[in-house]
Amino acid sequence: MERGADPRPARRAVDPLVAVPVLAVTLLGTAVGLVFFFAPVDADQGISQKIFYIHVPCALTAYACFAWGAWKAYLHLWKRTPGADMESYVAIHQGVIFGALTLLTGSIWAKASWGHWWVWSSRQLVLFLVLFLFYAAYFMLRFSIDPGPARANLSAVYAIFGVALIPVSFLAIRLAEDFVHPVVFKRSGPAMTGSMFLTFCVAWAGILALAAAFYHVELAGKRLDSRVRELRGLLR
């Protein structure tokens, strides 16, 4: 390095730590406005149907986070991309947070619509719970191994195996025979009005942006933490 050169990494023109949270707040604010003042009240379920605009985006975002975690795990295992293990861990952490939100909001919606907090006979619900518990167990595996290459490799293999559950969970709603859980997205298109679909799309974009904001903030914190540890080691 040249004498006097700045050792810090070059700043990007758009810092994701600022841009993504701003985007998330804008989209979520718009989504809340659309949910309460634009989207019509469902003729069948009434006002409780509006839980759909938060429940389904949380579920789809959880799937996206798990898939992103598996992609980063693949990059760690096959390409040995630096930092991919940490990125995979943070993505799965986000997936578990949004998975928990899916279960909580779904449970409230189930109570409002079906009169029960949980229905064990619904394959869709049980498979999502299995997917959630599988990824919750990821942390038990990860923190039961000492930090190092072994932990990173085992965590990556586990994250990749888990991604196989995503299509099973997603398709279970179509394969289910109980007809308890509603099917909204069909081959013929979304079974909702245009205003409902627009509201859903904005809400999903908002929740995705929120997950991306959490991802960048948590990742920045983890990187900062590892640099502080490194500095402590150098000063001792």
Added chain:
Amino acid sequence: MSGGDYLAAAYLVVLLVILVYVVIIGLKLARLDRDLSALVELARRRIEAPASMQEEQREQEEREESRVG
């Protein structure tokens, strides 16, 4: 409970989880700030320590010179 109550409960749960997450991240940042402050203090002492040692050595040399003189 009415449908509106359940709707409010679902959105409040999401808001609560987001707030809890922000508080946890805030606590972690506060810990990092404390750790970093401690490390800055340690680094400052390391830099200042050799300077004060050199000063003490110079004073000792001056004392010895004046004694000889």
